[in-house]
Amino acid sequence: MAKKIKGPQMLIANRLDDGRVVFFTRTGGWSSNTDDAAYGEDEVLESLLERAQVFVANNTVIDLQAIGAVIDGDKAFPSHIKHAMQAKGPSVRADLGYQTSLDWEQA
Amino acid sequence: MALINFTGIEAGNWTVLAEDEQPTEGAKVAASVTRIADESEEFFAAVGELGAVVSTETAYADLAPLLNKLSFVAIEFPAFTDGRGFSLAVRLRKDLGFKGEIRAVGPVMPDQAMHLMRSGFDTVDVADERKEAFEACAARFKQFYQSDYRGAVSIAHARHSSDESRKAS
Amino acid sequence: MYAYDQFDHAMVASRNAEFRDQVERRLKGELTEDEFKPLRLMNGLYLQLHAYMLRAAIPYGTLSADQMRRLAHIARRYDKGYGHFTTRQNVQFNWPKLSDTPDILDELAEVEMHAIQTSGNCIRNVTTDQFAGATADEVADPRPYAELLRQWSTFHPEFSFLPRKFKIAITGASADRAAVKWHDIGLVLKQNDAGEVGFEVSVGGGMGRTPVIGKVIRDFLPEKDLLSYMEAILRVYNENGRRDNKYKARIKILVEAMGADEYARQTEAEWDRIKDAPIDVPEEEAARIKAFFAPPPLEVLEETNASVDEFASKNFLFASWLNNNTNKHKVPGYVNVTISLKPHGGIAGDATAEQMELVAALADAYSQSEIRVSHEQNLILPHVPVKDLATIWADLDEAGLGTANVGLITDMIVCPGLDYCALANARSIPIGQAISNRFDDMKRIQDIGPLKIKMSGCINACGHHHAGHIGILGVDRKGEESYQILLGGSGAEDASKGTILGPGFDEHGIVDAVEKVVAVYLGEREEGEEFLGTYRRIGAQPFKEALYGTH
Numbered sequence A: 001m002a003k004k005i006k007g008p009q010m011l012i013a014n015r016l017d018d019g020r021v022v023f024f025t026r027t028g029g030w031s032s033n034t035d036d037a038a039y040g041e042d043e044v045l046e047s048l049l050e051r052a053q054v055f056v057a058n059n060t061v062i063d064l065q066a067i068g069a070v071i072d073g074d075k076a077f078p079s080h081i082k083h084a085m086q087a088k089g090p091s092v093r094a095d096l097g098y099q100t101s102l103d104w105e106q107a
Numbered sequence B: 001m002a003l004i005n006f007t008g009i010e011a012g013n014w015t016v017l018a019e020d021e022q023p024t025e026g027a028k029v030a031a032s033v034t035r036i037a038d039e040s041e042e043f044f045a046a047v048g049e050l051g052a053v054v055s056t057e058t059a060y061a062d063l064a065p066l067l068n069k070l071s072f073v074a075i076e077f078p079a080f081t082d083g084r085g086f087s088l089a090v091r092l093r094k095d096l097g098f099k100g101e102i103r104a105v106g107p108v109m110p111d112q113a114m115h116l117m118r119s120g121f122d123t124v125d126v127a128d129e130r131k132e133a134f135e136a137c138a139a140r141f142k143q144f145y146q147s148d149y150r151g152a153v154s155i156a157h158a159r160h161s162s163d164e165s166r167k168a169s
Numbered sequence C: 001m002y003a004y005d006q007f008d009h010a011m012v013a014s015r016n017a018e019f020r021d022q023v024e025r026r027l028k029g030e031l032t033e034d035e036f037k038p039l040r041l042m043n044g045l046y047l048q049l050h051a052y053m054l055r056a057a058i059p060y061g062t063l064s065a066d067q068m069r070r071l072a073h074i075a076r077r078y079d080k081g082y083g084h085f086t087t088r089q090n091v092q093f094n095w096p097k098l099s100d101t102p103d104i105l106d107e108l109a110e111v112e113m114h115a116i117q118t119s120g121n122c123i124r125n126v127t128t129d130q131f132a133g134a135t136a137d138e139v140a141d142p143r144p145y146a147e148l149l150r151q152w153s154t155f156h157p158e159f160s161f162l163p164r165k166f167k168i169a170i171t172g173a174s175a176d177r178a179a180v181k182w183h184d185i186g187l188v189l190k191q192n193d194a195g196e197v198g199f200e201v202s203v204g205g206g207m208g209r210t211p212v213i214g215k216v217i218r219d220f221l222p223e224k225d226l227l228s229y230m231e232a233i234l235r236v237y238n239e240n241g242r243r244d245n246k247y248k249a250r251i252k253i254l255v256e257a258m259g260a261d262e263y264a265r266q267t268e269a270e271w272d273r274i275k276d277a278p279i280d281v282p283e284e285e286a287a288r289i290k291a292f293f294a295p296p297p298l299e300v301l302e303e304t305n306a307s308v309d310e311f312a313s314k315n316f317l318f319a320s321w322l323n324n325n326t327n328k329h330k331v332p333g334y335v336n337v338t339i340s341l342k343p344h345g346g347i348a349g350d351a352t353a354e355q356m357e358l359v360a361a362l363a364d365a366y367s368q369s370e371i372r373v374s375h376e377q378n379l380i381l382p383h384v385p386v387k388d389l390a391t392i393w394a395d396l397d398e399a400g401l402g403t404a405n406v407g408l409i410t411d412m413i414v415c416p417g418l419d420y421c422a423l424a425n426a427r428s429i430p431i432g433q434a435i436s437n438r439f440d441d442m443k444r445i446q447d448i449g450p451l452k453i454k455m456s457g458c459i460n461a462c463g464h465h466h467a468g469h470i471g472i473l474g475v476d477r478k479g480e481e482s483y484q485i486l487l488g489g490s491g492a493e494d495a496s497k498g499t500i501l502g503p504g505f506d507e508h509g510i511v512d513a514v515e516k517v518v519a520v521y522l523g524e525r526e527e528g529e530e531f532l533g534t535y536r537r538i539g540a541q542p543f544k545e546a547l548y549g550t551h
């Protein structure tokens, strides 16, 4: 079982067809841009999960997970480095395009 | 459940005996290895056909003393990933010379149809909705890179066989 | 090179048809993800951090120019224009769409390649010496045996659902370039007193969280008995390997628990029973396969070439490249050229479609259309005439493939790490880049001499960190990337396990730490002594002091 996460969470999944990372949005769809992502705790989270589950059942997305989020203003971003990486794309190929944030700090 | 029969062996239903349950005269029954090892001559005389239900953890050597009493063995896979079941079937055929039915039960996958057949299984119990997929998988490949213990020879042997029919792929 | 016959083609075609059907059923929702996952994994298709990843096998590291061109085509058409060569002589594409993968597999099949058994608890791609068949120090070419093993292990009825994955490596040379002692089974070709060819067999090597060096269980196995002996080893493992804990399921744990002597005894007892069964191939088949690997007809040439020497005397980088990136061929006048996929500041093991095409073109022109892939993530042109080296280097250099660092500190093994890999704890690639940028000075790295850095982004050790002269392991320290440093490992014939020096460093600290370790070596080394020699002589303490100031 996944560890209990405290605080706000967002929903991450991969699209079935191309495997790309997507986040469940406020409008009830999926986006690779975390700026659109819905987040919440407790009942809010539960209802998000319930709505997102529909897309697992109809084979739109796979590997649905609720993950810890840090909230900046009204925007959520994954708190764990692994999911942050998923949101941004490979740090070493900032040219690859689809990721939502390209501002990797230069080592 | 549906029964897939790879080899055309005569196969039918049996009852798995509960712990203290006595077999009806002449019935086809299956029991655990420990029970069979403990049973008396009357028991063996009473049953029609007897089989053992074994887990993949069973050491083949433990089956050796019982085999002359058994007409079939059902190997229970706890998960499709538990490959010990394949080796156990190989052992039964190769080391113990068992000729009776070997059946796979448990959550094996259609993709494993050929693995089962070639390791020595005759039959497999599958969910009805998987029957078609199982049959398709069992028919997909015609020849293999390994000889098996049922007499099929490897592609490597077929390549150099004088028997032309073996070369047709 | 081996060429498929109708049997081999039929096998791969049937498999691909099956996978196409499975993908269609998945996309239509007839298969659930839980059902589909094991099926896609058996065809090398993973779900990684950002997308699917398809891993195709390069059997025993041998590629034709046409195969390489096909990889380039796949990279361009179905991916983002590049591929990644791994430590297991596989190639990985990082961005394929699920619906494209059946087409990709068909494209691979057209050039006699596949992704079968590149994942799962089965016998994986058999790896070998990248200079096989082309090196002066070899008893016999290991590739025919690797091909025998490839065929025998493909869809094995009994050994496709082992307790855990299973890796076999084989070498024919006295220098071990295939890290055989680090494999589940390691095979070393040798000759007995009667001049017959056979294998020394070791079992139970492996990296991961419990690094173990394999133990020899048979000094000489006649070559004709290879497959039956493998079957015996595998049966003992399949029956007795642990299945209750995946971290204890590799054969190394069983061999440790049982003792190598007992493992050998059980193997020999089983082998006695089966060695006359038709497991091993008929002699004609062994001969048929060997014929594909007959040495190319090379006419003996001058060992040196005046214009090459002249160019080298004027061009320091080319001279360095000659020194570091070429190795002696068994035919005079030829060398094997190692193309470094470790440009300073670049991503280890990655090659763009254009680079792959260039390498293919060079192979057609200069290396009998043959290419090799090494477990150290480089590409090799075997059988290259010495006289053509200057031209080849110029072409490579223009494409960013001319780095003269093979065997030196910047020729690092680096796993994909947290930039791509779903299992990673930390990024590896940027650390590799930072280290090679720090040491971006050909004079300096040649002065440092042979030094292998190997880096993994997690305990799975795909980057062979246990076997690095300097090993680096990425760990998760309270949600931050942290890097441990190990010293003294070796993947060569003197295989040894690296020791962790102390607490980890952050991403900047680890680069400084490597530099400090090198400084200790430079201060302590004796005339002509390589890094590993110095470490083995002086031990870890001086290095610890330099890094942690402990006494």
Ligand code: SF4
Pocket (backbone or CB within 6 Å): C415, C416, C417, C418, C421, C422, C423, C424, C425, C456, C457, C458, C459, C460, C461, C462, C463
């Ligand atoms: S070592 Fe770990 S991080 Fe690196 S590729 Fe292997 S599993 Fe991924």
